[in-house]
Amino acid sequence: MTYAQLVVNHEAQAMDRLFTYGVPEGKTVAVGQRVKVPFGQGNRRVDAFVLQVTEEAPQDLKGLKEISTIFPESYFEKEHLPLIEAVRSRYLATYLDAVKLLLPKGLLQGMTYKTSEKLYFARPGEGKYADPRYQSILQEVKAHPGEYIKADLVRMGFSQSSVNTLIKHGFLEILSENQYRVNRQSYPDYAPRVLNAAQERAVKAVTDTPGTYLLHGITGSGKTEVFLELIRRNLEAGHDSIMLVPEISLTPQMIERFKGRFGKDITIFHSRLSDGERHDEWHRVRQGRVKIAIGARSALFLPFQDLRLVIIDEEHESTYKSEMSPKYNAKEMAEFMLERKDGRLVMASATPSIESTLRAERGEITKLELPERATAGVLPEMEIVDMRAELMAGNRTIFSRPLMAAMTEALAKEEQIILFLNRRGFSTFVSCRSCGFVFKCPQCDISLTYHRDNSLMCHQCGQRKYLPKTCPSCSSKYIKQFGTGTEKVEEAIRQAFPQARVMRMDRDTTRQKDAYETMYQDFKNNRCDILIGTQMISKGLDFKDVTLVGILAADLSLNLPDYRASEKTFQLITQVAGRAGRGDKPGKVIIQSYSPEEKAIVAAKDHDYAGFYRQEVEMRRMLQNPPFSKILQIILTSLQEEVLIKNIQILDSVLRKYLIKYDKIIVLGPSPCLISKIKNQHRWQILLKGDIGEETAQAVKELVQSTLGKAQKDLKVSIDINPNSMM
Numbered sequence: 001m002t003y004a005q006l007v008v009n010h011e012a013q014a015m016d017r018l019f020t021y022g023v024p025e026g027k028t029v030a031v032g033q034r035v036k037v038p039f040g041q042g043n044r045r046v047d048a049f050v051l052q053v054t055e056e057a058p059q060d061l062k063g064l065k066e067i068s069t070i071f072p073e074s075y076f077e078k079e080h081l082p083l084i085e086a087v088r089s090r091y092l093a094t095y096l097d098a099v100k101l102l103l104p105k106g107l108l109q110g111m112t113y114k115t116s117e118k119l120y121f122a123r124p125g126e127g128k129y130a131d132p133r134y135q136s137i138l139q140e141v142k143a144h145p146g147e148y149i150k151a152d153l154v155r156m157g158f159s160q161s162s163v164n165t166l167i168k169h170g171f172l173e174i175l176s177e178n179q180y181r182v183n184r185q186s187y188p189d190y191a192p193r194v195l196n197a198a199q200e201r202a203v204k205a206v207t208d209t210p211g212t213y214l215l216h217g218i219t220g221s222g223k224t225e226v227f228l229e230l231i232r233r234n235l236e237a238g239h240d241s242i243m244l245v246p247e248i249s250l251t252p253q254m255i256e257r258f259k260g261r262f263g264k265d266i267t268i269f270h271s272r273l274s275d276g277e278r279h280d281e282w283h284r285v286r287q288g289r290v291k292i293a294i295g296a297r298s299a300l301f302l303p304f305q306d307l308r309l310v311i312i313d314e315e316h317e318s319t320y321k322s323e324m325s326p327k328y329n330a331k332e333m334a335e336f337m338l339e340r341k342d343g344r345l346v347m348a349s350a351t352p353s354i355e356s357t358l359r360a361e362r363g364e365i366t367k368l369e370l371p372e373r374a375t376a377g378v379l380p381e382m383e384i385v386d387m388r389a390e391l392m393a394g395n396r397t398i399f400s401r402p403l404m405a406a407m408t409e410a411l412a413k414e415e416q417i418i419l420f421l422n423r424r425g426f427s428t429f430v431s432c433r434s435c436g437f438v439f440k441c442p443q444c445d446i447s448l449t450y451h452r453d454n455s456l457m458c459h460q461c462g463q464r465k466y467l468p469k470t471c472p473s474c475s476s477k478y479i480k481q482f483g484t485g486t487e488k489v490e491e492a493i494r495q496a497f498p499q500a501r502v503m504r505m506d507r508d509t510t511r512q513k514d515a516y517e518t519m520y521q522d523f524k525n526n527r528c529d530i531l532i533g534t535q536m537i538s539k540g541l542d543f544k545d546v547t548l549v550g551i552l553a554a555d556l557s558l559n560l561p562d563y564r565a566s567e568k569t570f571q572l573i574t575q576v577a578g579r580a581g582r583g584d585k586p587g588k589v590i591i592q593s594y595s596p597e598e599k600a601i602v603a604a605k606d607h608d609y610a611g612f613y614r615q616e617v618e619m620r621r622m623l624q625n626p627p628f629s630k631i632l633q634i635i636l637t638s639l640q641e642e643v644l645i646k647n648i649q650i651l652d653s654v655l656r657k658y659l660i661k662y663d664k665i666i667v668l669g670p671s672p673c674l675i676s677k678i679k680n681q682h683r684w685q686i687l688l689k690g691d692i693g694e695e696t697a698q699a700v701k702e703l704v705q706s707t708l709g710k711a712q713k714d715l716k717v718s719i720d721i722n723p724n725s726m727m
């Protein structure tokens, strides 16, 4: 008899092992196939996936059950097993979580293809069917074979009964086919540029030798052109390529460039696709119909047959680390996958992460540089404005005098302006000027954001309420929003420059499906003078007429309780500033700040990546922060605060006792998280910091599970290695 070891579709931690089942006589199964099996005491039929097939009988044959259904499709191959193991062991995930990465979206919910009944022309109309009302239908279908279903023709104004008659008498034919839910929009050709010397060198280095590369190219240095050329060469050699980008820089412009260069050969895989579309794209890849994918993190696991090139754009972004189980890091997994088949990984950024530059310095990966802009332009001129001095001089507005002057000048010259404000939620809280009371969400414990319709909103849970007229704490009338939101900036701009055409781009204004695309086109075609926005406009945009960038509050991100605050601030300023002066007109950037002496701000002003890196890496080394250590974050959440506190204290003392033998790991906490409550769930955390290897992490995970044991019915645990956020 043949036996199969299966991963069963069951969420419980305790089920995180392989189960052995017998394969029915006369049947075969292979790794990656989906089956149904009777499971548990009630023999409920559940989905499972084959991980191993063996002829060897298991030790304990008692109670062995058989697979009940075998589906024909398989979803992964033997060669994926190391990947599944790696995701499981490095990120403390379950088999099921790891396997799910490789499945098409919606599979376990029973999603299949949409089939549709497409019309084809069969034979010319004759006799009474030569009548124009029939002829016009036949001609239309003949000109567009397989493009219409009946409903389409009716929508176009043809009579339904005429169409039916033509089908009935065999003039038109219906064929049903799997319908791919793909976007067929076509794009103008995006012709290749002649590469400059630095671009040429980078392309050659990567082409010549497999391995991992860090491409450090300043803003506007033409990294995209390097990516396109590398992909073209990889395609020419018959291999598959993936380019990962952060969701927010998958801009219409980026899509335009890739579709315009590679046409239909490419799939764009992002969160705005419906589950159905993702399901279909997965199958297009599986069938080898496309050889290139661009997408967010999860596109890395599309089922390409011969993946040899992965490009990770904006590699410094935190979005490559998943915050949901499995909490994998796509950069690490890409490297893992490619190493095993002599592939090439290119991580690119204008502001590489401290970690990647350190790896390059240590010789673990190869650094390539694009030190100059690809167009005639140079990097913009940068100016820091001390907002404290502005206040002292009596300027209480959001805009400093130098910024006002620069805006006036740019508008007069009919040039475009970008105003950047980071993270709206942080800057628009409402407080009482008499007693200091701050409006917070009673459920989530973060400050509420003021909106212009006089409402307050929690951006964690979405609760909204009206702003009262007086302070709930002291009844004073002097309650006022503090700082600025993008809406307020927009209002102030409209007052200051009533003639200017203004657009605001943030999560509120881009919620509708095509809003982003429309705004992008408007700005590109100079139908707008001033673009106000959040992170969304900080990267990737390449508009030649933008000569002025204003960064309204550079220090907001400096005050995050995170060891990466400084790095993030430097990156953000550099990236936004990089939007200025990309054409042949010189650019100018004004950075408004309340802490103008901060090293992140000064270094960004001086375009001094190397200087910033040296200081920052020393600081990390001194404080033993990553990349010189790992952080393991254990978050407990519960509706019941006492249960939570009691358990986390027990856990803390168990962990401390256990970790005594590891003198290189320190335990921080337990403490309430900065966001101490989400949807009424209280949150506390313990942080471990130090030399935490895979085995240690695994041991800690098991210890956490066993210590909490039954208490887990009242609380949830999340364990994350090097988390994105420590809030």
Ligand SMILES: Nc1ncnc2c1ncn2[C@@H]1O[C@H](COP(=O)(O)OP(=O)(O)OP(=O)(O)O)[C@@H](O)[C@H]1O
Pocket (backbone or CB within 6 Å): 193, 194, 195, 196, 199, 217, 218, 219, 220, 221, 222, 223, 224, 225, 349, 350, 374, 375, 539, 540, 541, 542, 578
């Ligand atoms: N070899 C070249 N010759 C002429 N123009 C080029 C060349 N390479 C790139 N460009 C142009 O330079 C501009 C900037 O290129 P691109 O957008 O690729 O920069 P980038 O490095 O990705 O910048 P960022 O990181 O700021 O987004 C584009 O308009 C592009 O068309």
Ligand SMILES: [Zn+2]
Pocket (backbone or CB within 6 Å): 441, 442, 443, 444, 445, 458, 459, 460, 461, 462, 463, 679
């Ligand atoms: Zn809330």
